[in-house]
Amino acid sequence: MARTLDGTEISRVMRAEMAQDVAALQAAGVTPGLSVVLVGNNPASQAYVASKTRACEALGMRGQTLTLPEDVSKEALFAVIDRLNADPSVHGILVQLPLPAHLPYKAVLEHIHPAKDVDGFHPVNAGLAFVGDPRAFVPCTPAGIMEMLRREDIPTRGKHVVIVGRSLIVSKPLASLLMAPGPDATVTITHRHTPDLASFTRQADILIVAVGKQNLITADMVKPGVVVIDVGQNRVSDASAPRGYRMVGDVDFDAIQPIASAITPVPGGVGPMTITMLLANTLQAARQAQAR
Numbered sequence: 001m002a003r004t005l006d007g008t009e010i011s012r013v014m015r016a017e018m019a020q021d022v023a024a025l026q027a028a029g030v031t032p033g034l035s036v037v038l039v040g041n042n043p044a045s046q047a048y049v050a051s052k053t054r055a056c057e058a059l060g061m062r063g064q065t066l067t068l069p070e071d072v073s074k075e076a077l078f079a080v081i082d083r084l085n086a087d088p089s090v091h092g093i094l095v096q097l098p099l100p101a102h103l104p105y106k107a108v109l110e111h112i113h114p115a116k117d118v119d120g121f122h123p124v125n126a127g128l129a130f131v132g133d134p135r136a137f138v139p140c141t142p143a144g145i146m147e148m149l150r151r152e153d154i155p156t157r158g159k160h161v162v163i164v165g166r167s168l169i170v171s172k173p174l175a176s177l178l179m180a181p182g183p184d185a186t187v188t189i190t191h192r193h194t195p196d197l198a199s200f201t202r203q204a205d206i207l208i209v210a211v212g213k214q215n216l217i218t219a220d221m222v223k224p225g226v227v228v229i230d231v232g233q234n235r236v237s238d239a240s241a242p243r244g245y246r247m248v249g250d251v252d253f254d255a256i257q258p259i260a261s262a263i264t265p266v267p268g269g270v271g272p273m274t275i276t277m278l279l280a281n282t283l284q285a286a287r288q289a290q291a292r
């Protein structure tokens with residue numbers, strides 16, 4: 001039976017550690033500040049943004065949300081980002097994704113100053129992370145998965161990590177982090193056009209799934225002892241749940257838990273780590289600004 005990798009508990013420990021760092025910065029006259037830009041009224045995005053600013057405030061950081069209408073123009077959004085780029089009390093800026101279809105998300109992300117890009121989505125940070133430069137802001141979900149593996153003593157050296165999904169914000173940066181000197185994993189990336197997906201997933205010592213499709217990975221697709229990291233966030237209608245839905249990941253948790261050696265739950269696995277690493281990146285941004 002797999003042990004459960006508890007992202008909520010790891011986050012609790014990490015946030016307590018970071019609260020001390022925030023207090024030290026404050027004593028030196030700097031209060032780390034994060035500004036989150038939310039466009040429109042997507043309920044999931046509203047919830048994630050609220051969690052981010054709440055988490056900042058709980059640590060003694062400044063957390064601010066700027067909500068813009070669904071039909072905001074690119075120019076108006078750029079003007080908001082310009083203002084935040086120029087504001088010295090704002091150390092980190094992020095634009096919550098997904099954006100409405102009329103907004104060119106790559107251009108929007110590139111408009112954030114790389115020194116304030118705490119999501120790590122700007123090409124400058126993607127490039128720095130790719131070459132292993134410590135000044136890079138590493139995207140929060142991949143950084144959270146690496147931190148979770150490290151804190152849970154899950155070795156990666158010499159292991160075959162199979163990633164399902166090829167996104168810019170999770171899978172590509174994660175592959176680069178895992179194959180770097182130190183983690184030293186052998187990485188395979190698969191995606192929707194990979195033929196016979198199961199023939200790859202069955203080879204995985206560590207299987208990371210980031211697709212957004214409930215039950216994509218079933219028990220027959222994994223080998224005994226595998227470590228499973230489920231990045232999926234899928235809402236499933238459930239009239240008996242308090243919110244009328246419950247969250248599930250991309251893997252069939254109940255069927256795979258008896259076979260695996262370790263597995264992340266949804267909720268309470270990778271999700272909380274994403275927000276914790278955003279706090280860490282905001283702290284890093286404030287420290288780097290202080291040093292300039």
Ligand SMILES: Nc1nc2c(c(=O)[nH]1)N[C@@H](CN(C=O)c1ccc(C(=O)N[C@@H](CCC(=O)O)C(=O)O)cc1)CN2
Binds near residue numbers: 048119140270
């Ligand atoms: N600008 C960004 N946009 C998005 C990112 C991101 O990193 N930067 N990632 C996702 C959404 N996301 C953060 O923004 C995120 C998703 C889920 C969770 C989380 O903690 N989920 C909970 C369950 C939530 C629930 O019950 O409703 C969990 O897994 O325990 C945190 C952050 C896309 N957009």
